[in-house]
Amino acid sequence: MRLFKRGQAEVIIAGQRVRCAVRPLSGCLSGQPYGEYVQDTLRLLLPYDCPIHPGEKILADDAPYVCVSIRCFPGHVQADVRRCSR
Numbered sequence: 728m729r730l731f732k733r734g735q736a737e738v739i740i741a742g743q744r745v746r747c748a749v750r751p752l753s754g755c756l757s758g759q760p761y762g763e764y765v766q767d768t769l770r771l772l773l774p775y776d777c778p779i780h781p782g783e784k785i786l787a788d789d790a791p792y793v794c795v796s797i798r799c800f801p802g803h804v805q806a807d808v809r810r811c812s813r
């Protein structure tokens with residue numbers, strides 16, 4: 728059984744500290760576009776005015792991530808980020 732990281736966190740985006748909620752990818756269809764990288768992918772729920780775009784570098788838990796997709800909702804921004812080696 729695989730454990731998912733879930734809870735509140737603070738990440739660094741464009742040099743700014745931002746509070747966010749960390750959620751697992753839900754269901755097989757959500758994870759399917761990421762293929763073998765699904766285990767390295769997190770879904771962040773960020774404030775609606777967060778300065779993020781695909782390709783943006785993110786530092787979470789002292790580990791580098793890169794934003795691969797975003798979806799904007801009226802109250803928040805949902806960003807899928809993948810762990811990277813840079």
